Amino acid sequence: SSELTQDPAVSVALGQTVRITCQGDSLRSYYASWYQQKPGQAPVLVIYGKNNRPSGIPDRFSGSSSGNTASLTITGAQAEDEADYYCNSRDSSGNHLFGGGTKLTVL
Amino acid sequence: EVQLVESGGGLVQPGGSLRLSCAASGFTFSSYWMSWVRQAPGKGLEWVANIKQDGSEKYYVDSVKGRFTISRDNAKNSLYLQMNSLRAEDTAVYYCARELQWLVANYFDYWGQGTLVTVSS
Numbered sequence: 001s002s003e004l005t006q007d008p009a010v011s012v013a014l015g016q017t018v019r020i021t022c023q024g025d026s027l028r029s030y031y032a033s034w035y036q037q038k039p040g041q042a043p044v045l046v047i048y049g050k051n052n053r054p055s056g057i058p059d060r061f062s063g064s065s066s067g068n069t070a071s072l073t074i075t076g077a078q079a080e081d082e083a084d085y086y087c088n089s090r091d092s093s094g095n096h097l098f099g100g101g102t103k104l105t106v107l
Numbered sequence: 108e109v110q111l112v113e114s115g116g117g118l119v120q121p122g123g124s125l126r127l128s129c130a131a132s133g134f135t136f137s138s139y140w141m142s143w144v145r146q147a148p149g150k151g152l153e154w155v156a157n158i159k160q161d162g163s164e165k166y167y168v169d170s171v172k173g174r175f176t177i178s179r180d181n182a183k184n185s186l187y188l189q190m191n192s193l194r195a196e197d198t199a200v201y202y203c204a205r206e207l208q209w210l211v212a213n214y215f216d217y218w219g220q221g222t223l224v225t226v227s228s
Contacts (some may be wrong), residue, residue, distance in 0.1 A: 033214035035152070042202060042221055043144075043152065048214035086152050090213045093171070094166045096154035 004087055004099035011105040012038075012077045020072045022087030022104045030089045032070035034063060037084045037101075046085075047072055074104075081107045109133040109217045111203045116222030122213075123193050123226070129186040129203030129219055137161075137181040140206040140213060143188050145199035153199075156188065158207055171197075193226045200224075 004024040012018035022032055031050060035043035045054050047063035060075045070089075073079055087099040115127040127143070142157040156177040165177050176189040186203055194221045200223050204215035 029211065031212040033212070035215070037152075040219040043215070045214055045216050048207075048216070049209070049212045054216060084151075084188070088152075088154075088214070090208075094211065095168065096157070098144075098152040098154060101151040 001090065005088065006085075006087060006099035006102045008100065009103045010104065011107055012074070013107050014065075014079065015076055017075045018104065020104065021076075021086050022050045022099045023068055024089065024097065024099075025068055026089045026091045026097060027065060027068050027070050029067060029092065032063070032087045032089045034061075034070075034072045035086045035088065036081075037086065038082075043086065060068045065084055077104075077106050079106050111217055111219035112136075112158045113201065113203050113204065113219045113222040116201065116224045118225045118227065119193055120228050121191065121194060121226055124189070125224060126182050127188040127190065127201055127222060127224070128172070129188075129201075131184045131186065131205075134205070136179075136184040140208055141179060141186045142204045142206045143177060144202045144204055144215070144218075145197075146202070146221075147196075147199040149157075150199075155201070158186070190224070195223075198224060198226045 034047040036046050037043040046061050050064045062073045064071045085102045110132045112130045143155040158177045160164045174192045178187045200221040202221045203219040205217040
């Protein structure tokens with residue numbers, strides 16, 4: 001199906017590691033990209049391709065993929081990482097898909 | 108510095124029309140795919156449409172096909188979204204985004220600040 005599924009909410013203790021996942025058939029053929037969005041702000045690209053970070057994105061953010069699942073890992077989560085995270089990929093007909101988003105709470 | 112600035116949002120009645128614009132600067136606009144992505148209040152992101160560098164290819168999400176038209180003017184470094192037959196469910200913040208496409212990946216590396224479209228009587 002042409003959908004990307006994310007857990008609605010995830011929490012992590014300050015300084016710990018958290019993994020946010022995204023599932024969908026399109027991920028068997030296309031890499032996911034990941035976006036961070038804080039309240040009232042535009043999304044920001046944090047991971048793209050196999051595991052690439054745009055300049056300015058801390059190296060505690062990393063990406064991985066296996067089968068129909070893509071993951072965004074934050075190693076040593078900081079308070080400023082509290083945000084909504086969205087995955088995105090393309091499907092075979094050229095359309096773009098976004099996951100429903102995961103609200104990350106840093107405790 | 109790459110900048111994308113949207114404009115044209117506002118309040119419109121159901122069935123009405125609106126044209127959004129996105130002014131691009133700080134990069135060679137004609138070298139990039141461009142997309143519109145929207146976000147309904149309190150909801151997630153939804154890709155709306157995209158357009159190839161020369162305008163020869165355009166793609167739309169099913170829910171806007173036949174109602175919305177994406178276009179660009181490379182001479183003016185501008186992207187547009189003509190929205191007709193607007194519905195309440197089109198109410199959202201509309202973002203303009205620069206898009207990179209590879210063989211097995213795509214991503215939106217720069218986003219505008221968004222413009223709010225409200226469809227209501």
